[in-house]
Amino acid sequence: MDKKTTDQIHYLILKTHSLTGVIPVGAFLVLHFSINSLRTVGVWPYQISIDIINNLPFLIWIEAGFIIAPLMFHSLVGFYIYFSGRSNPFRYNYPHNWMYTLQRLSGAVVFAFLIYHLATTVVPKLWYGNTQFEAAPYLIYVMNQEFKSWDGRIIYAIGIVAATFHFSSGLWGFCISWGILIGRRAQTNAGYIFALFGLVLTVMGLSTVVEFSLHPVGVEATEPG
Amino acid sequence: MKGNIVNEKTVKLKIKRQDKPNSKIYWQEFKIPYKERLNVIACLQDIQRNPTTQLGESVNPVTWDCNCLEETCGSCTMLINGKVRQACTALIDSLEQPVILEPMSKFPVVRDLQVDRSRMFENLKKVKAWVEIDGTHDIGEGPIMSDKVRSQRYALSECMSCGCCLEACPQFSLTNNFLGAATFSQVRLFNLHPSGSMLKEERLDAVMGEGGITDCGNAQVCVEVCPKSIPLTESIADIGRQTTLQTLKNIFMK
Ligand code: SF4
Ligand code: SF4
Ligand code: FES
Numbered sequence: 001m002d003k004k005t006t007d008q009i010h011y012l013i014l015k016t017h018s019l020t021g022v023i024p025v026g027a028f029l030v031l032h033f034s035i036n037s038l039r040t041v042g043v044w045p046y047q048i049s050i051d052i053i054n055n056l057p058f059l060i061w062i063e064a065g066f067i068i069a070p071l072m073f074h075s076l077v078g079f080y081i082y083f084s085g086r087s088n089p090f091r092y093n094y095p096h097n098w099m100y101t102l103q104r105l106s107g108a109v110v111f112a113f114l115i116y117h118l119a120t121t122v123v124p125k126l127w128y129g130n131t132q133f134e135a136a137p138y139l140i141y142v143m144n145q146e147f148k149s150w151d152g153r154i155i156y157a158i159g160i161v162a163a164t165f166h167f168s169s170g171l172w173g174f175c176i177s178w179g180i181l182i183g184r185r186a187q188t189n190a191g192y193i194f195a196l197f198g199l200v201l202t203v204m205g206l207s208t209v210v211e212f213s214l215h216p217v218g219v220e221a222t223e224p225g
Numbered sequence: 226m227k228g229n230i231v232n233e234k235t236v237k238l239k240i241k242r243q244d245k246p247n248s249k250i251y252w253q254e255f256k257i258p259y260k261e262r263l264n265v266i267a268c269l270q271d272i273q274r275n276p277t278t279q280l281g282e283s284v285n286p287v288t289w290d291c292n293c294l295e296e297t298c299g300s301c302t303m304l305i306n307g308k309v310r311q312a313c314t315a316l317i318d319s320l321e322q323p324v325i326l327e328p329m330s331k332f333p334v335v336r337d338l339q340v341d342r343s344r345m346f347e348n349l350k351k352v353k354a355w356v357e358i359d360g361t362h363d364i365g366e367g368p369i370m371s372d373k374v375r376s377q378r379y380a381l382s383e384c385m386s387c388g389c390c391l392e393a394c395p396q397f398s399l400t401n402n403f404l405g406a407a408t409f410s411q412v413r414l415f416n417l418h419p420s421g422s423m424l425k426e427e428r429l430d431a432v433m434g435e436g437g438i439t440d441c442g443n444a445q446v447c448v449e450v451c452p453k454s455i456p457l458t459e460s461i462a463d464i465g466r467q468t469t470l471q472t473l474k475n476i477f478m479k
Contacts (some may be wrong), residue, residue, distance in 0.1 A: 007434025014439035015472070085395045085442050091307055092393050092446045100395060100444030173443045179466020182459055 017077035022174055026167050028067055030201065033164075037204040038091040040211045047136045054135035060126070071114070078107045099169055106166040113159030120146070137219045144219070145167075147212040160205035168198025237279070237323035238268055238437055240287055243334050253287075254279040254323065265305060265312035265324065266291050269338075289338040296452055299387025303338050309392040311452055312338075325360050329392045345386045348404050352431045354411040356421040367420035374417055381414040381460065383453040390447035390457060404434035405446035409438060410460035414475035416467065429464075429471045438464050 004012070035053070035121050038045040056062060087101040121142055125135055146152035172194040175181040238255045256279045257271045269289050276277070276286040285319040291301035294313045304327040306320060317324065332340040358364060390406040391397045392415045397405050412428045415421035441461055448457040 005434070007437070010435040011433045011437065011439055011468075011472075017441075080443070084401070084440065086398065087395050088393070088446075092449065094446060094449045096397070096443070096445035097449075100442050100446075103442075165463040176443055176458070176462045177439070177441065177465045178469050179462055179464075182457055182466065184456060187462070189456065 010217055014081075017067060017074055017081070018174055018177060020074045021167075021170050024066045024070050025074050026171065028165055029163060033201055033204045033208075036208045039208050043140075043217050044172060047140070047219075050136040050139060051134075054125075063122070075107075075111050076109070082108065103169050103173070106162040106169075109162040110159065113155070113162065116155065117159065139221050140217050142217045144213050147216070149208040153209060153213055157206060161202055161208070164198050164201040166204060168194045168201065168224060171197070232297060232368055236263065236268055236317055236379050239323045239325045240272075240337070241325075241327040242287065242337050243328070244285075246333060251297055253284060259317075261318075263317040264312075265315040265317070265320075265326065266294065266301060266325070268317065269312070269326075286335045288339065290340075292452070297385060299385035302387040304330065304392075309389045309450055314452075329388060331392050331397055332388060333399070338386075342386065342388050343409065345388060345391070345405075348408040349386075349411060351404070352408055352412050352415075352428045353419075353424050354408075354428075356415065356418055356427065358420070359394070364420070365378055367418075368421055370441055378380060381410055381417075381455060384410060384414075385453065387452065389450045389452060393450040395444050395446065396442050402409040403440050404432060404436050404438075406451075406457040406461060408432070409441070409459055409464045410455055411464050413460045413467075425467075426471065429468050432464060433468050433471070438468055450479055 035049045036046070038049055043139060053059070063092065082104050085100075085104070087097075089097045089101045103172065121139060146156065172181075172187075172191055175190060181187045235256045236259050238257070240253055240255065241250060242253055243250050254269075255272050255277075255471050257268055257275075260267075266289075269287055277283050288306060289301065289303070289312065292298040293300075296311050296314045299311065301307060303312055303314065304325075305315045306325050307327075309329060312326075319320040326338060328334045328338045329340050329342075332344065335341050356367075384407055386407060388407075394403070394405060397403045409432060412432055416425045416428060438461070443458075443461075445458050448455070451457055
C-alpha cells in the first residue's frame with residue numbers, strides 16, 4: 001500500500017473512532033447489560049453467565065483486543081473530538097445542538113465512570129488471577145458492596161444513563177455520518193427508534209441496580225474478598 | 226404615517242465596533258427616530274447620515290456590507306441580538322431593543338460589521354465546486370437531467386455563501402480548517418450534475434481529510450440557521466454515504 005497522507009490518516013482515525021463506538025464497544029455494552037439483567041430473573045442464570053464468560057478460552061486476549069483496546073482508542077479520539085469543537089447550545093438553542101453537547105459530556109462521564117468500574121472489578125480480577133479465586137462470587141460480592149450505599153447506586157445510575165445515552169445517540173449519529181440515514185424524515189423517524197432503544201437499555205441497566213440494591217446475593221467471596 | 230407627524234418613538238442600537246483588523250474592540254450606542262417597517266440596514270444608513278452616539282459624541286460612521294437588500298446576496302450577514310442572520314431582512318418591529326449588532330465571530334473582521342468571508346470561496350475552490358467545461362476538446366452537451374435531480378439541485382443551488390451555517394456551527398472556528406456545511410452541500414450539488422460528476426472523486430477526496438466530513442459533529446445547527454432552508458443535514462449525510470462508498474472502493478477496487 002502506498003504511504004498515507006496526514007489527511008487520509010485523519011479520515012481513517014475518525015472513521016475508526018465512529019466504527020469502534022458501534023463494534024465492538026457498543027455491541028459489548030448491549031451484551032454486558034443483557035447478561036447483567038439476568039440478575040433480575042434469578043441469581044443462578046447470572047452466576048452461570050459470569051462463569052461462562054470468565055472461563056472463555058483466551059479471555060484475557062478477548063478482553064484486551066476486543067474491549068480494552070477499542071475502548072481506549074474510542075476514548076482517546078473522543079477527547080480529541082471533544083476539544084476540537086466549542087458547544088454553543090445556549091446561543092443556538094435547538095434540540096440537536098443540545099444532543100451534540102450532551103454527546104460530548106456523556107462520553108467524558110462514561111470515561112470517568114469506566115475508570116472507577118474497571119478499577120473495582122476487572123483490575124482485581126486480573127491482578128489476583130483466576131487461579132486464586134472464583135470470579136463470579138467475587139464480582140457478585142463487589143456489586144453487593146457497591147449497592148449497599150446510595151453513593152454506589154448513584155454512581156452506577158449516572159454511569160449507566162450516560163452510557164446508554166452516548167450509545168443510542170451515537171448510533172443515530174453513526175447512521176448519519178456513514179450515510180445510512182439521509183432524508184430528514186428518515187433521520188427523525190430513526191431518532192425515535194434509537195431513543196426507544198436507549199430507553200430499553202437504560203431500563204435494563206437500572207433494573208439490575210435496583211435488584212442488587214433490594215436483594216443482595218448471599219455469596220461470600222472466596223478470595224481476596 | 227404622515228411625514229409631518231413628529232414621532233417620539235426611537236430605536237436603540239448597540240454596536241460592536243473595531244476600526245481595523247485586530248485593533249481594539251469597543252461598543253457604542255445609538256438612538257435613531259423610529260419609522261414603521263425599518264430594517265437593520267435602514268438603521269445603519271440613518272447612523273451613517275448622522276453618526277452621533279446616544280451620548281451626543283460625534284464618531285466615525287459604522288461600516289457594514291450589503292448589496293441586494295432582499296436576502297439573496299448574503300453580504301449583510303451579522304450577529305443580531307446574538308444570532309447570525311441577514312441585516313436586510315431583520316425588521317426592527319420584530320426585534321428586542323436595544324438591537325445588538327456584532328460582526329460574525331468566525332471570520333476575520335475588516336472593520337466594524339464587515340468581515341472577510343474569503344475562506345468560503347477558498348473552500349469552494351478546494352472542492353472544485355464547478356462543472357469543468359474547459360479542456361483541450363469540446364465535451365459537448367451534457368446528458369439530460371431528470372426533473373427530480375433538477376429540483377434537488379435547485380434547492381442546493383440557492384446557497385448564497387452567507388456564512389450563517391458556519392458561524393453557528395460548533396465545529397467551525399476562526400482558527401481551524403473545517404470546511405463546513407455549505408461546502409459539503411456544494412460538493413453534493415456538483416456531484417449530482419451529470420457533467421459535474423466527472424470530478425466526483427476529486428471532490429470527495431478533498432472532503433476526506435482534516436477539516437473534512439468526519440469533523441462534522443452532527444449538531445445540525447447549520448440547517449436551523451440557513452436562511453435559504455437548504456437541506457444541509459441531508460447533504461452532510463449524503464456526502465457521508467458518498468465518502469463511505471469511496472473508501473470501500475479505494476480499499477477493495479483499486
Ligand atoms: S451538522 Fe453541526 S457540526 Fe455538522 S456542519 Fe452542521 S452545525 Fe456543523
Ligand atoms: S448553506 Fe445556507 S447558511 Fe450556509 S452559506 Fe449557504 S445560504 Fe448561507
Ligand atoms: S443585502 Fe443581500 S442578503 Fe442582505
